[in-house]
Every structure is written in C-alpha cells, then in structure tokens.
Amino acid sequence: MERKLLQYVSLPRPVMALSDRFGRLPIQGVKKFLMDGYHEANKQGFPTELIKHAFFIREKVVCSPKLHRNDFPMDQKFMFRMSIASVGTTSYSVFQELYDPSTMERLLRSETKLVNVDPETRRPTNLPKLFVEQSSKFKSGDCGLITEIQKDIVPPNNAFRTITRTRYSDMDTNLHVNFAEYYGFCADCASEASQSGYYRHYADDIGRFPVLQTDVTFIRESPSCSNLDVYTWQDTGNVQIIYFAIYLKSDRILLAQFLYDYKASFIASKI
Known part of the structure; x- marks a missing residue:
C-alpha cells in the first residue's frame, strides 16, 4: 500500500x-x-x-x-x-x-x-x-522516541507530597481523568515544591522555567472526585531532572520524569 x-x-x-x-x-x-x-x-x-x-x-x-x-x-x-x-x-x-x-x-x-x-x-x-x-x-x-520501558520510579522517603482532588471537568469521553490533566498535576506539585525551597537551583516558582522533555507512563485510570497523592523529588546528580509519582490510595497511577530548562523564560514587556 x-x-x-x-x-x-x-x-x-x-x-x-x-x-x-x-x-x-x-x-x-x-x-x-x-x-x-x-x-x-x-x-x-x-x-x-x-x-x-x-x-x-x-x-x-x-x-x-x-x-x-x-x-x-x-x-x-x-x-x-x-x-x-x-x-x-x-x-x-x-x-x-x-x-x-x-x-x-x-x-x-x-x-x-x-x-x-x-x-x-x-x-x-x-x-x-x-x-x-x-x-x-x-x-x-523516523526512529521512535520510546525505545524501552521506563525505569521504575519510586518516591524516596524525603519526597515532597501534595494532594490534588480530581474534578468532573478533568474527565474525558473515556470517563476518566484526561491524560493532559496529569501534566498539570505534576507541574502544580513542582511549583509548590520549588516555592517551599525543596529543590536545588529552582528556589523560586519553577513554573517560570520551560519544560524541555517529558517521559510519562500512565498505569491506571483515575475517576472524578478522588484525592490523588502527587510526589516529586529531584535527581541527585542533575538538578534539571524532576521526578513525579501519582497514587490513588495505594494504587500507583502515573510515573513521570520532566527535564526543566536551567534558565527561566524571557518575559516580554506588557504595554
């Protein structure tokens, strides 16, 4: 064909x-x-x-x-x-x-x-x-970006934790939380962690820094009106690598790794 x-x-x-x-x-x-x-x-x-x-x-x-x-x-x-x-x-x-x-x-x-x-x-x-x-x-x-199974990501004892509650507006036509919302859950957790002084280098709101790469594994579904535990921690060697794990009670929902830019984005002047 x-x-x-x-x-x-x-x-x-x-x-x-x-x-x-x-x-x-x-x-x-x-x-x-x-x-x-x-x-x-x-x-x-x-x-x-x-x-x-x-x-x-x-x-x-x-x-x-x-x-x-x-x-x-x-x-x-x-x-x-x-x-x-x-x-x-x-x-x-x-x-x-x-x-x-x-x-x-x-x-x-x-x-x-x-x-x-x-x-x-x-x-x-x-x-x-x-x-x-x-x-x-x-x-x-073209060669694929996904070449192997993502390595297991387990939150360390000192991982930073937030709780987010899923909403009906997070749902898609498959009647579970839409995949794009999880990126937001991770980003919000990272912003709270950075402003709490948890990360190295990112002492202010990490939301000012562009995300350059992501690697996300979606493991299970999340329904609406549920509390999700979102964990984040930083790579011990590379400050730009931030890890995430999301749990629904004891069930692991998602694993993720974000690579943030070392420099914050330029902000254009407002007129």
Whole structure:
C-alpha cells in the first residue's frame, strides 16, 4: 500500500485559556493545544477516528523553550504533522511534530503510545482491521522516541507530597481523568515544591522555567472526585531532572520524569 505521510496543517496560536499565571504556554497547555492537531489530521484521513476507546499508556515529548513564552503574535501560526510510529496487536504509537512556519524550525516532537480498550471490561482488545490497514499509509520512517520501558520510579522517603482532588471537568469521553490533566498535576506539585525551597537551583516558582522533555507512563485510570497523592523529588546528580509519582490510595497511577530548562523564560514587556 502506498505510504501517504500527512501534509503539514496550519494551527493558529494557542488560545489564552491555555496560558498559565505567567501568561505562558505551560506543558499541560501544550498537550491540550496539540489536540487540535488530531482533528485536523482526521480531516486528512488519519485513521485515529476508527479507534473509539484508546487509553494513553506512555508518552515522551521533546520541546523547544520557544514554546514557553508570553508574547506570541496575534497572527502566529504553527505547522503541525502527525504520523504513525508503530502498530501492534492491541496498541499503536503516533508521532506529533510542531514547526515554526517562518523558519521550519521544529519546536516539538512527541511519541504517544495508546492501547485500544474494550469500554465494558476496560481491558486491551485487538485493533480494528480497518485501522491496521489504513495506518500503514501514514507510517513514518523516523526512529521512535520510546525505545524501552521506563525505569521504575519510586518516591524516596524525603519526597515532597501534595494532594490534588480530581474534578468532573478533568474527565474525558473515556470517563476518566484526561491524560493532559496529569501534566498539570505534576507541574502544580513542582511549583509548590520549588516555592517551599525543596529543590536545588529552582528556589523560586519553577513554573517560570520551560519544560524541555517529558517521559510519562500512565498505569491506571483515575475517576472524578478522588484525592490523588502527587510526589516529586529531584535527581541527585542533575538538578534539571524532576521526578513525579501519582497514587490513588495505594494504587500507583502515573510515573513521570520532566527535564526543566536551567534558565527561566524571557518575559516580554506588557504595554
């Protein structure tokens, strides 16, 4: 079957509702912004619409600090492209890329692994045959970002802990907390930890520093109206590496590793 990589599609600047308290686009805002790209890709025949219930199980993201700014021009556009990274029996992976159209500098590349799930049993089920057939047309020849299982991340005894309560507005159509919300839970925990003097180097609000890379493993679902324990701690060798683990009672929900920039973002002057 002839391969048919998607053409670049144009996405307008992120809406202000995705900005954080600094007027910048945080990592959770980036992930929500990219959801618009899914819809544009489906218009081009990208077969993800054939999967009715897909759960995120792993994601790696590499970002440019240029995304973490508060002075995007009103007419700012981005070029976006999706492709299939791999297809298995019950799971598949997709690439997402975001470019500056004026220079074609790549601002983001991510790989997301999803599993097809039976909505009744909440267990993995085989991918639809039509999806497997059509996805081969959009197969990328690039090497994947996800090459091995994420190492086990266990909070140390001195880990910083916060509690967040999930809301109905955090839910998606799979009736569990949407994957993008977890990025926000981690970022909020990191901000509280940094302002409490827990981290080395990041003595002020770490939210001023761009997230350059993430590696997240989604283990279990979270319902609404539940208290989640969010733990964070810093790598003993590299101050830029921040770890997270999220628990629902004794069940581990998520493991994550963020790489923060060493320098804070530039803040444009407000007129």
